[in-house]
Amino acid sequence: NIRGLYVNVESLDLEYYKKTIMEKAPFWVNITDIFKGTVRYRDVVDQLEEQLDGERLPRSRENIIDDNFRAIERIKDRDFQEQVIPINATIKEAIDIFYVVNSAGVNLTDAELALAQITGYWPEARELFKKKLLELAANGFVLKLDFIVYVLLGVLYNIGSKMERLHNIENLESIKIAWEKLNTDILDYVFNILKSQAYIDHTKEVNSVYAFIPIIVYAYQKGKNSLSQIEIKKVIKWFYYSQIRQRYISQLPQKLDKDLKIIVNEDNPFDKLLNIIALERKLEIEKEEFIGVDVRHALWSLMKFYFKSKDAKCLSTGISIRKNMGKKYDLEWDHIFPYSVLKAHGYDWNNRRKFALAQEITNRAILTQVANRTKSAKLAEGYLEGVLVKFPNALELQSIPVDKELWKIENYDLFLEQRRKMLANELNAFLNGITETDTGEVDLDILEMINQGETHHVEFKTTLRYDVRQQKVNKKLEEVILKTIAAFSNGQGGNLIMGVKDDMEVIGLENDYNTLKDSTHDGFELHLRNLVNTAYGVEFASNNLMVSFPVVDETEICLVEVKPSLKPVYTQATDKNGQRHEKFYVRSGNSSPEMPLSEIASYIQSRFNSD
Structure with missing residues (x-):
């Protein structure tokens, strides 16, 4: 109902007429009067200046009012589709009309x-x-x-x-x-x-x-x-x-x-x-998969399913974490090392990596709601000691290390590392132990991988070395390929697909082939492996890369399957001045950024620490 509907011509808020706030407020205007042209923006400005005893309204405020009047007036110029449904229409006809209207708006x-x-x-x-x-x-x-x-x-x-x-x-x-x-x-x-x-x-x-x-x-x-x-x-x-x-x-x-x-x-x-x-x-779940992931990750749900399979107990009440009666016994998840304590030791927003470690699922335990409300910010050292006394096997049932040295705040990173190992080993055993399945061969559906788009484990590159815009060989593109391989290697591995654009269009490798002496996929693979050999060594290229050339829609592309490396992989990169520097790349989402120098040592300790 537009009758009595007013608009604030400074904020564009809409309200029905309220005498107490609008009677002496010129910037509240009946929106119908604006459509009819009986009130214009200068009328509002004049009234406001009159209230200021003739003092000129600031130009910025005047411009806002003018712009908003113009925006409101332009509503009359918009086309609003109308479709009349006849009284005698069938339901099918009404639905057909609904489809027409839907196609012009926000599609269902x-x-x-x-x-x-x-x-x-x-x-x-x-x-x-x-x-x-x-x-x-x-x-x-x-x-x-x-x-x-x-x-x-x-x-x-x-x-x-x-x-x-x-x-x-x-x-x-x-x-x-x-x-x-x-x-x-x-x-x-x-x-x-x-x-x-x-x-x-x-x-x-x-x-x-x-x-x-x-x-x-x-x-x-x-x-x-x-x-x-x-x-x-x-x-x-x-x-x-x-x-x-x-x-x-x-x-x-x-x-x-x-x-x-x-x-x-x-x-x-x-x-x-x-x-x-x-x-x-x-x-197989790797311990590195837990690094920095929070309770939104599917691994957290798997942890809960696993704990329930062992009939794990709430650490504070000793009650089974299977669904219990009463809302106060609903399951919640709490930090083992309280965040307030970790924050005081530098695990806050000022350090992105440390904040992620504070929220990591390996610092979480499952409690009933009533237990979580009473736990408060107790130091892990004292809290876990109390759990061990009251419910001796509760920590084991939630895969929490019982080494008391690891419960000290100064050993927090070691606690996470130990629990990651425990969880990876136990979850793999849990999944493998459910039942045996036939591991027969199935065809790799490369098209399905492409249709997923770029992910944490998939990267597209249009070419290896041919610059489409400059229409010539560009050595910088080869450095980008090496950077991507290194990032996958320093993480959990992944798939590099060349001959596919960012928008998932398959264009093939013809441009690259034409830049090589051997203009076939054999020559392409030889050139690629030579690049990797030079950058990271023959052993790395032999053990960490699998190169194949699948055909999609009659177009040959290159798939490079990159395994996680057993040791850190550094990349020599050239800056804009032509100087070469050693850099450390990691996979983050669907990109391969350089890791800040301040975070490299800690990441390497977590990612490559021997079991």
């Missing part, structure tokens, strides 16, 4: 549009879906309507893309049948398995809920209560790895297409799905 997702179509030919669908979601939420599995749409697409068509397959009214009977089976049997069956055997008490412990979909489709194909214990164990093992290796963080529809095809066509689908994850990134 494919799943939301599919749900609108489903509701068009099955009006009760939305309420039925919402009712089931409320039931699941009451048991900790909080999901959205689009999740249900993905599930329906998965069980009916075994895909995760092409939501338009659900638009047609011909789906009505098959969707009703599928929903009846999902609602009464399959969803409850799957989530009970995950709660009881994968130790998932709430979806907030899960990195991506879409990893549930292959499991649901598998159970739907097999039927309720038809999974053997070995099949359940394989499902759980795959689920854990899908979380920590972030299977569904990007390219969700395409990955579901691939994974659901395997679910319905393979005898042991979760063995193969696990091998696909292993191709993207090795399954």
Whole structure:
């Protein structure tokens, strides 16, 4: 309702008329008067100057009022689309109009549009879906309507893309049948398995809920209560790895297409799905993966699942950390070494690396809410001593070192290093011990890797040495390639893909090939290895690099798989003056920055310290 709606022409705040604040405030103007032109910006300025006894309004304030008047007046020039829905329109026609309007505004997702179509030919669908979601939420599995749409697409068509397959009214009977089976049997069956055997008490412990979909489709194909214990164990093992290796963080529809095809066509689908994850990134957890990561990381959830599997106890109450009765016994996570104490010892925002170490998941323990509220900022030394006395095995059950020397604040970095080793070893043993899986060969899907875009473990480079803009060889580009290889080596390894632009366009290696005496991929690899040999040594090039030339859309590109190095890798870089300096690069997100000199020693101590 625009009647009585006023705008503050200095701040652009909107309020309905309030006599107490607007009566003697010229900058509050009826917005309709501005549209009609009965009030102009000079009128407001004159009234304000009159209140100042004729003193001139500052030019900056006057300009703001003028600019805001002009912005408000321009609203009249905007086109607002209007679409009339006839009284006698069918629901299908109304939905078609909805699509037209949606295309001109903020687009809804494919799943939301599919749900609108489903509701068009099955009006009760939305309420039925919402009712089931409320039931699941009451048991900790909080999901959205689009999740249900993905599930329906998965069980009916075994895909995760092409939501338009659900638009047609011909789906009505098959969707009703599928929903009846999902609602009464399959969803409850799957989530009970995950709660009881994968130790998932709430979806907030899960990195991506879409990893549930292959499991649901598998159970739907097999039927309720038809999974053997070995099949359940394989499902759980795959689920854990899908979380920590972030299977569904990007390219969700395409990955579901691939994974659901395997679910319905393979005898042991979760063995193969696990091998696909292993191709993207090795399954074994390295202790370095814990460095600087906080509770948002999927490794934290895996830690909780593992602790629950051991029936770990709250450090202060001795109560099991499985879901307990009463809100005050909800699980929380607290610093073992209190942040206030660490902050006083330099682990604050002023030192980015140290702040990350203070928040690291290896400095976290799981407590009940009532325990966390009473723990306060006790020194780790005294707090852990008390835990050891009251609940002798509680520290062991949460993989906390019992060496009391490590509990001292001056040994904090050593405590983190020891707990990283413990967690890496124990989590790997936990995952491997769930069940054995077939490690058969699967094809490397390089296109899928490209479609994910650049990540912590994937970097694209257009060329090795050919400068596209200058249209000639540029030696500086070769230095960038070496820097990227070093950054991957100094971290957890990764994949360098050459012949692909930053926007994921595959252009190939023809430009590079034409700069070489041997204009084939053999000549390209020889030149690349010679560069690496010179920069880092023959041993490094032989042991740490695997070079291949996959073909994508009939175009040859180069994939360099870089292993984590056993010792620090330094790079000779040339500055703008032509001077060469030794630099240390690390991988951070999807870039390879130089590490500040002040942080190198500490990083090397953490990353390359021998076991």
